[in-house]
Amino acid sequence: MSNASDSIGWGIVATGKIARSFAADLALVPGAHLAAVGSRSEGSARAFAERYGDGRTRAHGSYEALVADAGVDVVYIATPHALHLAGARAAFEAGKHVLCEKPVTLRAADAEEMVRLAGEHDRFLMEAMWTACHPVIRELRRELASGRFGTPRHVAAELGFRVDADPTDRMLAPELGGGALLDMGIYPLTFAHLLLGEAEDLRGVATVAPSGVDLDIAIAGRYPGGAVATLHASMTSWSSRAASIATDLGRITLDGDFHHPTAAVFTPIGRPDQQITLTGDEPVIGRGYGNEIAEVDRCLGEGLRESPLVPHEQTLTVLRQMDGLRADLGIRYPDDPA
DSSP states (O other): OOSTTOOEEEEEEOOSHHHHHHHHHHTTSTTEEEEEEEOSSHHHHHHHHHHHSOSOOEEESSHHHHHHOTTOSEEEEOSOGGGHHHHHHHHHHTTOEEEEOSSSSSSHHHHHHHHHHHHHTTOOEEEOOHHHHOHHHHHHHHHHHHTTTOOEEEEEEEEEOOOOOOTTSGGGOGGGTOSHIIIIIHHHHHHHHHHHOSOSEEEEEEEEOTTSOEEEEEEEEEOGGGOEEEEEEESSSOOOOOEEEEESSEEEEEESSTTSOSEEEEEETTOGGGOEEEOOSSOOOTTTHHHHHHHHHHHHHTTOSSOSSSOHHHHHHHHHHHHHHHHHHTOOOTTSOO
């Protein structure tokens, strides 16, 4: 590790909104500390270090300086999607492990290259899919797989909010992977994958802006065993952010936002007085980013190069699903192959 106390030194690339949320939770994880932060602006990096660091956190005015910092063991990449692969490559070449924000790249081919680079440099890589590390979701997956709640037949999940932003904003820029699918749709797709397995067929309809960015997308899926899913993501409306699972014995609902819920509640049909509430076998750390940080730290401590909670193949599978949906709907990014 990076210091005498065996605390894992984290470096954060970029200082935007999600980096700030991540850093706040990082401070709550035992055995981890914010060693350094990197930004294209030294002033921004310094302000971030002062707010979220511990007085020893170093501020770097470039991403290159951040990955070169000897006190950094693992790099959290919080730049726009299109910049993830270059950031991960630089981190691996500097001998760092990587936690990369979702989606790890704009397309599956680039994610496959990121996984290849991690193997070439013998470094840990994980997509920052906090939902898969969330205690409630983990307990729900175990209980559902045990058959306790019956056989799942239908998953419904939606995530959306109105994006009122300048046309040059990242979320509206095709070259940066803007759109509802990659920013929001990845959550219901991953949720269905976690609970039902790999989709056998996915079909989508979308509203696409003149710029080529998808504003709203609805997805219907068929999963193993004949289960189905209805999934929705939006940049134009305020969705419920809810999810539910219908089984042959009853219904499961998620309390709060489904991608980081407060509880999962199973109601057996005809027996509402026998509800079962799942709240997770361990506490949620901060907003939930802390749990994915703890998972990375655990994996590094055990010498693993990928997490069993967020395995590389899961990350690649969901990206391939999004590639397929984009191809069917005519949603293209400027660097997509012809």
